[in-house]
Amino acid sequence: MTAPEKQVFPGPVLNHHSGKLLIGTRYWPTEIWRRPWSLPRYRAGALWLVGIILGIAAIGFGIGELAVWGEKILVWLGRCGLPAPAVAWVWVLIKLCCVIGVIVANGLWAVWWERKISAHIQSRMGPMYAGGFHGWAQTIFDTIKLLLKEDVTPAAADQAMHLLAPIVAIAPCIIAFAPVLFGNELAAAKLDMGVLYIFAFASISVIGVVMAGWASGNKYSLLGGLRAAAQIVSYELPRGFSIVPVLMFAGSLDLAVIDRAQAGYWMGCIPRWFVFYPVVGQIAFLFFLIASVAETNRTPFDIPEAESELVAGFHTEFSGMKWSMFFLMEYGYVLLSSFLLAVFFLGGGASPLPWLVGIPSWIWMLSKAMLMMFVFLWFRWTFPRLRVDQLMDFNWKFLLPWSFANIGLAGVLVYLHLRGWGLR
Amino acid sequence: MKSEALIVTGPGLEMDTMFVNLGPQHPSTHGVLRLGLTLAGEVITKAFPDIGYLHRGTEKLMEARNYHQCVILTDRWDYCSAMPNNLAFCLSAEKLMAVAIPPRAQALRVIMCELNRIASHLIFLGTYGIDIGAFTPFLYAFREREMILDLYEKCCGARLTYNYIRLGGVAADIDSDWVAKCREFLEYFKPRLDEYDTLLSFNPIFLARTQEVGLIPKEAAVGWGLSGPNLRGSGVSYDVRKSEPYCGYEAYDFDVPVGTHGSCWDRYFCRVQEMRQSVRILEAALTKLPSGELMAKGLAKVPRPPAGEAYAHVEASRGDLGIYLVSDGGVAPYRIHVRAPCFINLAILQEILIGKKVADVIAVLGSFDIVLGEVDR
Numbered sequence: 001m002t003a004p005e006k007q008v009f010p011g012p013v014l015n016h017h018s019g020k021l022l023i024g025t026r027y028w029p030t031e032i033w034r035r036p037w038s039l040p041r042y043r044a045g046a047l048w049l050v051g052i053i054l055g056i057a058a059i060g061f062g063i064g065e066l067a068v069w070g071e072k073i074l075v076w077l078g079r080c081g082l083p084a085p086a087v088a089w090v091w092v093l094i095k096l097c098c099v100i101g102v103i104v105a106n107g108l109w110a111v112w113w114e115r116k117i118s119a120h121i122q123s124r125m126g127p128m129y130a131g132g133f134h135g136w137a138q139t140i141f142d143t144i145k146l147l148l149k150e151d152v153t154p155a156a157a158d159q160a161m162h163l164l165a166p167i168v169a170i171a172p173c174i175i176a177f178a179p180v181l182f183g184n185e186l187a188a189a190k191l192d193m194g195v196l197y198i199f200a201f202a203s204i205s206v207i208g209v210v211m212a213g214w215a216s217g218n219k220y221s222l223l224g225g226l227r228a229a230a231q232i233v234s235y236e237l238p239r240g241f242s243i244v245p246v247l248m249f250a251g252s253l254d255l256a257v258i259d260r261a262q263a264g265y266w267m268g269c270i271p272r273w274f275v276f277y278p279v280v281g282q283i284a285f286l287f288f289l290i291a292s293v294a295e296t297n298r299t300p301f302d303i304p305e306a307e308s309e310l311v312a313g314f315h316t317e318f319s320g321m322k323w324s325m326f327f328l329m330e331y332g333y334v335l336l337s338s339f340l341l342a343v344f345f346l347g348g349g350a351s352p353l354p355w356l357v358g359i360p361s362w363i364w365m366l367s368k369a370m371l372m373m374f375v376f377l378w379f380r381w382t383f384p385r386l387r388v389d390q391l392m393d394f395n396w397k398f399l400l401p402w403s404f405a406n407i408g409l410a411g412v413l414v415y416l417h418l419r420g421w422g423l424r
Numbered sequence: 425m426k427s428e429a430l431i432v433t434g435p436g437l438e439m440d441t442m443f444v445n446l447g448p449q450h451p452s453t454h455g456v457l458r459l460g461l462t463l464a465g466e467v468i469t470k471a472f473p474d475i476g477y478l479h480r481g482t483e484k485l486m487e488a489r490n491y492h493q494c495v496i497l498t499d500r501w502d503y504c505s506a507m508p509n510n511l512a513f514c515l516s517a518e519k520l521m522a523v524a525i526p527p528r529a530q531a532l533r534v535i536m537c538e539l540n541r542i543a544s545h546l547i548f549l550g551t552y553g554i555d556i557g558a559f560t561p562f563l564y565a566f567r568e569r570e571m572i573l574d575l576y577e578k579c580c581g582a583r584l585t586y587n588y589i590r591l592g593g594v595a596a597d598i599d600s601d602w603v604a605k606c607r608e609f610l611e612y613f614k615p616r617l618d619e620y621d622t623l624l625s626f627n628p629i630f631l632a633r634t635q636e637v638g639l640i641p642k643e644a645a646v647g648w649g650l651s652g653p654n655l656r657g658s659g660v661s662y663d664v665r666k667s668e669p670y671c672g673y674e675a676y677d678f679d680v681p682v683g684t685h686g687s688c689w690d691r692y693f694c695r696v697q698e699m700r701q702s703v704r705i706l707e708a709a710l711t712k713l714p715s716g717e718l719m720a721k722g723l724a725k726v727p728r729p730p731a732g733e734a735y736a737h738v739e740a741s742r743g744d745l746g747i748y749l750v751s752d753g754g755v756a757p758y759r760i761h762v763r764a765p766c767f768i769n770l771a772i773l774q775e776i777l778i779g780k781k782v783a784d785v786i787a788v789l790g791s792f793d794i795v796l797g798e799v800d801r
Contacts, residue, residue, distance in 0.1 A: 122563035219444050223466065223782065299557055300629055303783070310782075311450065382623075384630045385557025387783045388466060 060363035067185040095188040099177045103332045107324075110331040111139045114377050121381045149320035156217030157317060165215055166318065166325035169208025173332040176201035180339050181255045183362030184349040194255040195247065199240055202295070202336065205329060206232040209314050212326070216317035224313025227303050227388055232295060234392060238399035239291035245284045245410030246274050246344045259348035268354060273347035280413055283406045285345045287399055289372075292337035293379055294391070296330060300383035301391060334376050335369065342368035441469060446785065448477045453789065454551060455796030459773070461785065468785060471777040473770055478800040483760050490755045491517050491591055491727050499585035501764065502798040505544035507536045508740035510589035515670060515736035516747040517591055520729035525671075526717040529593035533671045535606075535709045536576075536588060537738075538702040542613070543572040544741035545695045545702075548793040552692060553624055555790035556633050561624045568616055571609045578602055591727055592720035603710055610703050617699060625696060631689060638776055638788035640686035648772040651765050652743025653694040654792055658686030664739035676705045688791035695793070726755055742766050742793055766798040 014020065036042050063069075073094070077087045112127065116134070119126030131137025153162050179194030181187050191197055206229060213225015247253060250261040264272045275285045294301035305313030315326045342348060346368045349361025386394065444461045447453035456477035462470035482501065486494045494517075498509040511533055518525065525533075550565030573583040580588040580596045588595050624630055640650070645658035655662055663680040665673040681697030683690025731753040737746035743765025752758040769792050777785055 118559075122560050123567055124563060219442060302557070381560050383558060384553065384624070384627060384633060385783075386629055387633055387781060389781065390632055 056367075057359055057363065060360050061358060063360065065186075065360045066183055066362045070186070099188050100174060102182075103174055103177065103328065103335070106335045107328045107331045108139045108143065110334065110373065111142070111327070112136065113373075114380075117374065117377045118381045121378075143324070146320055146324045151320045151322060152317075154217055154317050158215040158217070161211050161215030162317075163322075165208050165212035166322045166329075167208070168211055169205050169329045170325045170332070172201045172204035172208075173329050173336070176336060177332075179255055180336065181259055181343050181348060181365065182339070183360065183365050184259060185256055186362055186365075187255065190256065191254065193253045195243070195253045195258075198336070198340070199236075202333065203232070203236050205333070208329075209326075212318065213314040216314070218317050220310045220312075221314050221316045224305055224310045224316070227310075228297065228314055230388070231297075231301065231303060231391060234395045235291045235294040235301075235399075238287055238395060238403045239295055241400065241403040241407065242284050242287035242291060243344055244403075244407045245277075245280050245413075248407075248410050248414050249274055249277065255343050255348075259343055259350075262347040263350050265354055271347050271350060271352055273345060273350070275345040277413065280406055280410045281345065283402070284410075285341070287403050287406070288344065289341060289375070291399065292341070293376060294395070296333045296337060296376070298330070298334070298376060299380040300386050302380075302385055303388055303391060334373060338369040338372035338376065339365070341372040346372075440464075444782075454794055455799075457770075457789075457794065457796055457799070459777075459785065459789070461777075461782070463782065466781045466783075468777050468780050468782070471774050471785070473773050475767075475770070475796070475799050478796045480801065482801050483762060486757055486760050488756060491729070491757070494757065494760075495590060496585075496587050499587055500797060501762065501801055502544075502740060502742060502745075502766065502795045503584060504547050504795050505540040505741035506584065506586050507533075507540040507589060508738050508745055510586065511537055511671070512736060512738045512740065512745045512747045513749075514589050514591050515738065516734045516749040517727070517729060519734040519736050520732055520749065520751055521591075521723075521727060523592050523720045523723060525593060525720055527672075527714040528597075528716045529718050529720075530672045531709055531713050532594045532598065532718070533589055534673065534676070535598075535706060535713075536579075536586075536594070537671075538705045538709070539572050539575065539606075541702045541741045542699050543569045545699050546572075548695055549620060549624070549692075552790045552793075555786045556630055558624060558627075558630070561620060564616070564620070564623075568613055571612070575602065575606055575609065578605070590719070592723040593718045595718075597718055603713070606706070606710060610706055614700075614703060617696065617703075620696065625693060633783075634689035634692060634787055634791070635685075635687050637780070637784050638686075638688040638691075638791055640772065640776060642686070644772070644775075645686060648775075649768045650743070650772065651768065652739070652741070653698060654691055654743065654769050656680065657683035657691035657694045657791075659684055659690075662744075664737055664744055668737070670736070670738060676708050678702075678705050688787050691791045691793075728753060728755055737763065740765060742795065742798070743769060762801060764798045764801060766792075766794040766796075767801075770794055770799055 074087075074091060077090060078084075080087075082090070112135070115138070116126045118124075127135025127138035129135055130141050153159055176198050178189040179187050179191040179197055187194075209228040209232070210225045213221045213223075213228065216222070246258065250258040252258060252261075262271070262273050266272060266276075270276060273281075275281045297303075297305060303313075305315065310316070315323055318326065342365055347364075348368075349365045351357050351359060351364055442463045444463055446459040446461055448456040448458045453459065458474040458477065460470075460472045460474060461468055480500070482497045486497055489497070495510055495513055498513045499506040501509050546565040546569045550562035553559070553561035553565075576586060576588075577583050579598050579602060580586050582588070640654075640658050642658050642660055645655050645660060650658070651662070659682050661680050661682050664670070665678075666680055678701040681694050681701065683694050729751045731751055733748070733750045735746060735748045737744055739745075744763065745765055746763035748761040748763070749757055750759040773789065773792070777788060780788065
């Protein structure tokens, strides 16, 4: 069959109201899926994608390392004649704004991206109108709508707790971002126990979720909150234990040290990333990925907000910005997990190929994190949902014992390394 | 991963229970079904289905309409597969009037009913995926269903409530273009079925959620009067198309897929297999499509069947749909009763939901594939 000619069969689609032509040629799926590359728009889309990737790489090449710029700003602040404590405060304020900006911008981006990815997985278009180009402004308008929406608190709700729950949920998410590496040495706070800090704060959010479930005065919310408590607390354990091998290899809880430990290449081409360490690295990577998906309440572990069972789970009774706080939290943790995956296993800011070192580390870090985020979104639109008891069985009877076993294996690797037979 | 939860009972062990109203406004009750659930934690201790939110009294309405007008009302029972509804009513009325249906009309009835079976099972496949938490198969299923609806639109002008099968024949003919498009659809659809199997049917999570849940033994399935894929999922090979063929189904070569354990997955997979069989029937029907009249000759404009009673049943998408029709010789039926498969399939819920988890309620309910339009009529 040649390129699809204009089909007469289903006919063009007109706007019922204005008679405007909406879709000139309504293809039957047979025509599209048989030869996708024969469609000009398909080829144009691929070109756009390549152009965007090259463009980002070029911009990164032009800007260079961001950590250096940070130093320059600090030096410039010192020259302004402010007293030293004031400079420190302003510097902290700038970093705080940057981190909150990252989380909020991530919310805007991730929602749009998720809608686009889900649409393309499901042979739809997704947002196409708002803003012009592929609905890029959709989430911005959605946010404006959410800001203007009436904030409804149910009569049966505990008013104070209902107000407090989203705040308790979102605040630890922002705090946990402090030591996250966005590139080599590029973090808001340099903490030598950064991993511990992130895990400690990330586990506080569940209190907000439980509060939300309890304070809503809704049975579905209550069930959702209970499920969230059980699930998130359980999956903390394998999530923590699965990265112990990484900490053993790097010998530090500092994210920057973990990042640096993965620089270099074996045989000049295979990067020394922890995910490439034989067996141990892959198991740890998969376990951390699975536990992270469970931690962020996303499919196949989205039982706290299982929409076909519990309507919307713990956030059923929330509206407007209170509701979007929970969404910001969810996407914030997805971003956090993506960056952690990138730092722990994918070499952080290290380039995957020796001849690409000219591109700065923050570009690599960002692209690796976005790749991991794509995996999160991809999971959501592919898998069905587990049941509560299956979820718990999977955690306690599979993930946890095997992550212990993995720590043992990592011990063997480290021992071999100390005896001089190791990988380095 | 055992699915059945253990309920510990005994003196001094009474748990605090919670009453949860599942429906009528709930995303996965497939319409306006209300389930009153008593929960101990997440485990069901008592369940009762409450129906009637979509009752429109079509059986009574028909007593004030002539037979042609009645066909229009039948579309509104099982709106996901309206063709077999039309057919069941027309068959019972034609039985009373003893008219002979021309062969082309017979073949067209088979084609339309089988297409509708595919469309209806596609809705089931998609919504069941959503019930279990997989959203994507839903849109795939609707993409394919859209093509069937396009075919219907091309043939009879309607996409949901067709009023296509009329007393004495069918309303509109199909042309060679339609046949070509239908073949194209079938060619496109066969590999899609394998795609669903990889995406959903044999997904480990999906299997874990459905394979040991909602078990209905053979005896219970027969005892509660289940029919259609729900009965066949329990391993009972009963299909009206085989046991009492109508519209010349005996001329087509097809199998009746049956399950083994009567689990949710068996009921699900029976439907997937049935789609394959429907494709087989459709291919054969399109190949040997006879030419000739669409309507039986000598049928009055306003039919008045002789006084008497007739019962005709067809294998609708959701089971054994029977129409009991009593005529007093007037222009309107004296009394009509519908044996609605969804209504009868629903009754077993109150028994098999006990001891399940909330998540299983959705899995079990979804696997019955009810349409509330037919339950309440």
